Amino acid sequence: MAKAGITARDKDYSQWYLDIVDQAELSENSGVRGCMVIKPHGYAIWELIRDALDQRIKETGHVNAYFPLLIPKSYLMKEAEHVEGFAPEVAEVTRAGGEELAEPLVIRPTSETIIGATYAKWIRSWRDLPVLINQWANVMRWEMRTRPFLRTAEFLWQEGHTAHATEGEAERETLMILHDVYADVVENVMAVPVYRGLKTERERFAGALRTYSIEAMMQDGKALQAGTSHNLGQNFAHSFEIKYQTADNREEYCWTTSWGVSTRLIGALIMAHSDDDGLVLPPRVAPIQVVVVPIFKTDEERRAVMDAVSQLTADWKGRFRFKIDDRDNLSMGFKANEWEVKGVPIRVEIGPKDLQKGTAAVSRRDRPGREGKAFVEQTGLTEHIASLLDEIQQTLYDRALRFQREHTYDAVDYDDFKQKVEQGFVRVYFDGTGEDEDRIKAETKATVRVLPFEQPKQEGRCFLTGRMTKRLAVFARSY
RNA sequence: CGGGGUGUAGCGCAGUUGGUAGCGCACCGCGUUUGGGACGCGGGGGUCGUAGGUUCGAAUCCUAUCACCCCGACCA
Incomplete structure (x- = not known):
């Protein structure tokens, strides 16, 4: 049974997504087109993602500025390709302090240029x-x-900007961020499996080498596209004169990188896990991991139930992010619904019957x-929840991985x-040119998402040109 | 930028041939309720997107304008 206010996925996926955002109170539109208000629940998710990223960014030797x-x-x-890539979508400030500015200022679409000028x-x-x-x-x-x-x-996003002495070092940085920071957070924290690889020239960042x-x-x-990491080569170094003196007194241009992930990750989270009943959050990015709903009729029952709840949750602080929903103007059913729509991984109900039996109703x-609801002994409830949170995290990842594999096709x-790409990703030998990519996009809306790192040892026949090639590409329609 | 649509209470909507604005939800009060979206009674809330025009009179007709939403081409 679909929830009120949420369109079923198979009816209108796009509307379903908007309904989830609305009903789970993640964001809402503002008076400015395209600018959203991120509401507390949405922002809390972002904070958890942000913290996971920030921790890894720092662990790998970066500092924030x-x-x-x-x-x-x-x-x-200054950087020709960069300007061309971003010009259409840049907003400019031409007036300030009541007069025209001598030189217009652009609102950053990304910061390679101003950081390049600073690094110089x-x-x-x-x-x-x-x-x-790195900067947030x-x-x-x-x-x-x-x-x-x-x-x-x-x-909102983070953008890392690094400068190195050698190409090899810049390349290692670029790949390290992709694997050890981005893929790690997206897969292990957000429970969203990813394909990793190189972008084709067509899909490359404006101004990047790779x-x-x-x-x-x-x-x-x-x-x-959940995250990108760019080896900028010496392109920006040349444009901004980012140079250094070598140990043997020569002048060299730096090799720079940049990499970023954004609040778009929240969109990935929603569309990877959620269902027709609302948001589904992996425990590691759930602002509330466990909600406790006390149930009672009389004042006497209320006291007894609340006492039991206090005792049961006594050792939860610092261990789980939890909330006791003791609002007394709302029915149990309403609360159950609300927390489901908001994606809380575990709901615990405790009422008079549980007090008698020494149990608690735990729903995942x-x-x-009904399938996800079980009556659990109050003794050991904390441990049960701890392992259940781990299990939910794993289940969501496994489910998403299975979906990804089942919807990745050969052609x-x-x-x-053309037929397969309607249903998911298509992994094919591809020996085509950029023009071929354009044509495929025009005809099927699909683009090369990545040339995966795992490339085949043996040659295969290009699905388009018929030529033999070792290059394997993953195509898909994309957001 | 093209195509379509909508602006009336916090939200969702109705408003007939032009006659001075209403319904549901939410909100406030009181009481009864609480193991899957509770109920009764009472109550508050509006420059009808904005600006002009037609008219004795405009949410309603005309003109202009603004905003937002949806669908396409571009994109983290």
């Missing part, structure tokens, strides 16, 4: 390298069409309805491809 929101337009113009000042010698900095910031890209979290005009990405599969079979969100030729 902050660069300005406004960037002189001339900075943006900071870096003198090989002893200054590497520079390993908001950025703005004036998109034509927006959707909460997936594509908003303003979004772009790597992780791609997650949504429940409608479409891909969501990943298995809706023998283009006709086969």
